[in-house]
Ligand code: HEM
């Protein structure tokens with residue numbers, strides 16, 4: 044804690060002084076403090092990441108050697124394979140990416156970056172996490188339910204998902220749906236807090252365009268989420284009724300199974316931008332700090348992001364090119380899909396231009412940030428292939444799609460998660476991480492990642508279908524050549540997992556024996572670095588005032604190459 | 613647990629709009645897309661199934677019309693409650709809020725009567741996709757009515773004491789929304805039997 048906030052006179056002089064809750068329960072478990080809630084979200088998300096990776100380990104081991112006894116698991120049955128693939132996808136999107144990138148990051152950064160002491164509705168915020176936690180427990184309970192966890196894919200298409208006779212998980216299918224619905228409710232509650240806080244509670248002197256781009260991106264992502272998830276909530280209610288009461292919204296008797304696909308992807312595609320935008324925000328912050336340069340085209344970035352948000356609502360049917368939609372509609376959705384890569388490319392170029400001629404310092408967070416840009420490019424470019432409806436007839440439901448979205452999501456969620464982690468670790472804990480271990484972790488993870496998914500592009504091109512338990516029934520997919528690709532991918536996954544050990548060691552070592560970080564180890568401008576590390580309850584002894592924009596780096600005529608937003612001069 | 617302290621963040625108002633009102637508008641925005649999604653699905657189905665007109669003829673037009681009237685009246689009384697609250701007239705604020713709750717109660721009773729009579733005539737939720745939509749949409753709406761009434765009942769004691777008076781306005785905005793949803797559901801499910 045900052046000494047000035049505990050000395051008695053300053054404490055009493057400040058009418059808004061916060062009384063930190065005492066005792067373990069009120070301080071950590073039932074706290075309303077945005078930083079504690081952010082950590083709860085992040086740690087739950089990281090735990091679920093371990094669960095999700097474990098699942099992928101099991102089914103990749105199985106794919107490399109279908110008859111093997113898998114260490115730490117056993118022999119994988121077809122039903123369990125389906126459950127694991129389904130829940131791997133569900134967990135990674137809804138229980139890892141959302142809590143870490145949106146809820147955790149947003150809760151930590153928004154109040155700190157705009158200079159206020161908490162979210163506008165701290166108790167709603169706490170409720171949001173509690174509902175999220177409940178949904179996490181519920182989802183995992185699916186695995187011990189009679190019949191096992193739901194195995195009808197993370198997209199949960201009916202009629203498979205609607206009838207227990209088809210999916211054979213009478214409990215699992217409902218549990219899955221309820222857990223996802225609860226999770227959505229949690230993020231709606233959190234999202235209202237995010238938007239209202241950013242709109243109404245900025246520090247004195249902070250204009251709209253003095254907010255760091257990260258706050259903009261989180262707010263825009265939240266708005267996209269709110270605007271796209273509604274129909275899926277309605278759809279979830281309808282699907283639940285199909286499952287429990289026996290209605291036929293999505294059934295053959297008067298209903299329409301493709302309707303679910305529209306509702307799901309009307310949310311599902313914007314959702315990928317919900318995950319993308321906060322990450323791009325973090326990358327912007329990091330490359331400015333580690334290139335010592337202002338963000339290139341700040342306002343353009345913000346406007347472009349709004350454009351992405353709007354366009355992201357009108358591309359969804361590119362997931363349904365082979366679902367029997369009208370070919371004329373397919374052309375329109377091809378067009379919108381290809382158009383949306385323009386604003387995304389503008390943002391990418393803005394980032395590259397920011398680094399151009401900067402004095403770049405490749406500290407670990409910067410490595411991750413640049414890694415995101417490089418790898419995400421491959422994901423985005425392969426998306427354009429898939430977006431053209433003629434090509435997608437061939438690519439759809441192959442490993443090419445799997446490789447495409449992993450090339451978008453792993454840079455965002457894994458690289459992005461590590462970028463956030465390494466950038467903010469000094470702020471959250473007050474300790475520095477070890478640079479060398481961080482470098483080993485980065486290079487090991489990044490290189491292994493490419494060896495997992497590049498083979499999958501090729502097996503996809505060769506016609507390998509996804510979501511298949513056993514390829515031995517398909518002569519042309521059971522060739523030694525195809526098997527070899529699967530084996531490479533699996534081995535690379537094992538290498539990638541092994542390279543997480545330096546990370547874990549680094550965290551433990553730094554927590555106990557890391558060098559003290561001080562308030563502003565990266566010499567950054569934004570307000571969170573003006574608070575102590577870790578920031579006390581209430582964040583600042585006195586709430587800061589803002590005098591300039593967030594990216595005043597290397598200003599000519601100044602001695603320092605940075606200029607904190609709250610510095611008087 | 614130590615007493616909860618309202619943070620400075622809650623009291624700031626950079627936009628000039630009180631935080632509570634801003635938040636309630638965002639709540640409504642997310643509600644609008646939920647009902648919007650449901651209603652859009654229904655309309656798309658309805659256009660493809662002209663034969664649903666015959667099914668819709670079995671809904672109770674008079675009861676629906678009466679309920680529309682009840683909800684509109686209750687919206688009026690919540691406006692009066694808000695006006696009273698802005699004048700710090702806690703007696704009338706409390707009275708009109710109570711009337712609004714009663715309006716909701718009447719609405720639910722009529723709805724319950726409709727459901728019972730429809731079900732007893734065999735028009736159950738599984739009879740056809742039309743009835744599935746009918747029950748889903750109206751029940752989801754009824755849940756919102758219950759939610760609004762519950763919140764009003766919770767804030768009533770505080771309003772009577774003159775505490776947190778802006779909440780009357782916020783629940784009023786929400787109640788108008790509940791009313792508005794009904795104004796979509798009523799023609800779509802009750803009147804559209806001709807077509
Ligand atoms: C310019 C960018 C992008 C384009 C043009 C694009 C295009 C596509 C298309 C057309 C598909 C459907 C392929 C099929 O099922 O046959 C697809 C699938 C997918 N994309 Fe992208 N995408 C882009 C960016 C992203 C981003 C940023 C993410 C995530 C952050 C993402 C995540 C996914 C996922 C998860 C799927 C697969 C869903 C499934 O079937 O399970 N995409 N993409």
Ligand SMILES: [Cu+2]
Pocket residue numbers: 311312315358359361362
């Ligand atoms: Cu998409």
